[in-house]
Amino acid sequence: MAVREIVQVGDPVLRQEARSLAREELATDEIRQLIADMRDTMRAAPGVGLAAPQIGVSLQLVVIEDPAEFHTGFTPEQLAARERAPVPFHVLVNPRLTIEGNETVPHFEGCLSFSAFHMIVSRARKVRVDALDETGAPISRSAVGWYARILQHEVDHLRGVVCCDRMDPRTLSTPANYSKHYAGKTIVEAKAIIGKAPR
Numbered sequence: 001m002a003v004r005e006i007v008q009v010g011d012p013v014l015r016q017e018a019r020s021l022a023r024e025e026l027a028t029d030e031i032r033q034l035i036a037d038m039r040d041t042m043r044a045a046p047g048v049g050l051a052a053p054q055i056g057v058s059l060q061l062v063v064i065e066d067p068a069e070f071h072t073g074f075t076p077e078q079l080a081a082r083e084r085a086p087v088p089f090h091v092l093v094n095p096r097l098t099i100e101g102n103e104t105v106p107h108f109e110g111c112l113s114f115s116a117f118h119m120i121v122s123r124a125r126k127v128r129v130d131a132l133d134e135t136g137a138p139i140s141r142s143a144v145g146w147y148a149r150i151l152q153h154e155v156d157h158l159r160g161v162v163c164c165d166r167m168d169p170r171t172l173s174t175p176a177n178y179s180k181h182y183a184g185k186t187i188v189e190a191k192a193i194i195g196k197a198p199r
């Protein structure tokens, strides 16, 4: 098990366009070890997704896992509002996202590269991702709700885009203030507490 240090915002590696991987590279010890380290680092954090640039490696590689035990702190209503369901561990190599439909959903999200600061980000409700898995096999899947959000967040990392680029800036919150003021609230309630920007 190798848990790597997670790069924090401000590091230029988070602003680079990551290099795509050739299929032959996936069988190398280096890439297999990198994927294992990304999995261990994500689980140790803990987080639901990690992109290679977040451990300082500018390659188009993402790991995602949203296990059921992460959902125990939410009410059924909160899970329904997020359209959040368990997602088993998987690896995406060279992912390409396609937005499906034109619905967007605002919600608080965080990032392991932002010391768990939270912010409201509007994301497409539905996406399709086309990628390779860790064996080099092509995969294509549609995603809705929280999983679609995770995909958009992680694929952004491969393009040098981070969540603060897409946030509603008035909603930026430290982890402690997020827990104290917003964690149990709906987005409508949270936005009512924050209020509108002065004109």
Ligand code: NI
Binding pocket: 110, 111, 112, 113, 153, 157
């Ligand atoms: Ni992130």
